[in-house]
Amino acid sequence: MNRCPISYALCGNDKYSIEGLRMLSPKLTAIQDLPFSASEQRQEAANRASKLSIQGVQPKLSAILSIANNQFEIVDQFGNYIIKPQNDLFPELPENEDVTMRMAKVYGIDVPLHGLIYSKDNSKSYFIKRFDRHGKGKKYATEDFTQLTGNSRDTKYNYSMEKVVQVLEDYCTFPVLEKAEFFKRILFCFVTGNEDMHLKNFSLITKSGKTTLTPAYDFLNSSIAVKNPQEEMALTLKGKKSNFKNTDLIDYFAKERLQLNDKTIDKIVNDLFKTAPKWTELIEISFLSATMKEKYFSLMKERLSRF
Numbered sequence: 001m002n003r004c005p006i007s008y009a010l011c012g013n014d015k016y017s018i019e020g021l022r023m024l025s026p027k028l029t030a031i032q033d034l035p036f037s038a039s040e041q042r043q044e045a046a047n048r049a050s051k052l053s054i055q056g057v058q059p060k061l062s063a064i065l066s067i068a069n070n071q072f073e074i075v076d077q078f079g080n081y082i083i084k085p086q087n088d089l090f091p092e093l094p095e096n097e098d099v100t101m102r103m104a105k106v107y108g109i110d111v112p113l114h115g116l117i118y119s120k121d122n123s124k125s126y127f128i129k130r131f132d133r134h135g136k137g138k139k140y141a142t143e144d145f146t147q148l149t150g151n152s153r154d155t156k157y158n159y160s161m162e163k164v165v166q167v168l169e170d171y172c173t174f175p176v177l178e179k180a181e182f183f184k185r186i187l188f189c190f191v192t193g194n195e196d197m198h199l200k201n202f203s204l205i206t207k208s209g210k211t212t213l214t215p216a217y218d219f220l221n222s223s224i225a226v227k228n229p230q231e232e233m234a235l236t237l238k239g240k241k242s243n244f245k246n247t248d249l250i251d252y253f254a255k256e257r258l259q260l261n262d263k264t265i266d267k268i269v270n271d272l273f274k275t276a277p278k279w280t281e282l283i284e285i286s287f288l289s290a291t292m293k294e295k296y297f298s299l300m301k302e303r304l305s306r307f
Contacts, residue, residue: 005124008102008285015118023113026066032071034083037121041085058084058093072117072127080133084126085119090225092292093156094126097220099286100192101128103279107188108271110215111183116287124287131215132205141206142214145199156198161186161237164202165257173210179258181213187249190232191272191303192279193223193296195241195254198234224295246307247261254263269307276304 004011006020021028036044045059062079063072072081087093097300098116105111114128132142146156148167165179170293189197197219223229231241239249242271250269254260283296 001285003285005098005118005287007115008282020115023115024065027067028065028070030070031117032069033122033151034072034117034119034125036074036085038086038118038123038125039088041119041125042084042088044074045085048074049061058087060084074209078133078137080130082128082130083117084128085279086119086123086125092218092288093225094124095287096225096292097126097218099282099288100194101216102218102282102286103192103217103275104185104188106220106278106282107275109185111219112217113214115297129216131217142203144201144203148204149199151199153200156200157234159235160239161198161233161235161253162257164199164235167204171204171211173212178213180264180268183258183260183265184252185213185216187272188254189219190244190249191300193221193229193299193303194219195229195231196222196234221299223299224292244306250307271272272307273304276300 002011002014002061003009003180004015004017004020006023007017009017009019011020016031018053021031024031032097034041042059042062045061048061061074062076063081064079064084065071065081066073072083074083084094084097088178094116098114101111101114112129112131114126116124118126119125132140134140145159145164145167146152148171149159149163151159163183168178168182169175186197188194201218203217204211205214223232233241235241237244250265254265254268255262279300280297283293286293288296
């Protein structure tokens with residue numbers, strides 16, 4: 001019995017469920033494998049890197065969904081999906097990012113449509129719909145925190161969580177709402193082992209005259225993907241990047257720096273523990289290997305024990 005890599009629903013002997021296909025498009029009746037192996041996708045990403053607006057350490061491809069051809073098609077311009085193949089250095093990143101983004105969604109964090117797609121070598125690649133595009137070639141005004149703080153790709157780690165608070169104050173239409181959402185995301189990333197949330201992994205978007213945090217992206221458990229992780233956070237908090245206690249995150253960051261009230265903080269933390277069993281269920285049915293699932297469970301249990 002197969003499980004659909006888009007919907008996680010059981011789909012018999014088929015690769016994808018009807019539900020999964022309809023999540024992509026109500027008109028889609030089937031979807032073909034990507035016509036590239038994982039290594040070929042990485043090579044394509046390298047070849048096209050100078051033409052694409054999407055950047056980062058992970059190899060990425062820009063794509064459109066062709067309903068007529070029942071497949072994702074790789075493009076240099078006007079793509080409305082991003083595809084990430086298997087990484088030759090870090091194991092199971094597509095499966096890792098996919099399940100972590102699903103976990104974020106059940107916690108109430110806004111995430112774009114995403115899932116896994118099979119490639120011609122039967123490896124799985126991760127896809128995510130771009131939130132900054134609407135219509136052909138039209139983009140919403142979107143800037144990441146690297147741009148907003150005058151930093152670059154080379155200095156994206158050289159910042160503090162305390163300074164990030166000022167970005168929310170300066171640019172968001174309703175800073176109090178965005179600060180609560182920001183804390184929720186930071187708490188989630190801490191509990192799910194994401195120690196790579198640097199400045200480029202946070203962005204603001206302006207739609208209908210309102211500036212807010214964008215939907216979440218690049219959420220994955222980086223701590224189980226690397227050997228011997230030394231940090232728990234990409235940007236410093238209280239001058240450190242590891243060994244965080246609940247007082248650091250709640251009393252210092254949420255209360256003192258973000259100035260959130262007790263009611264807001266309590267709801268975010270209580271929702272975290274209410275949602276944790278659902279995270280366990282998602283990891284159990286995810287496409288991660290048994291070994292990687294155990295690593296995820298172990299890390300999550302340890303992080304939750306700090307609260």
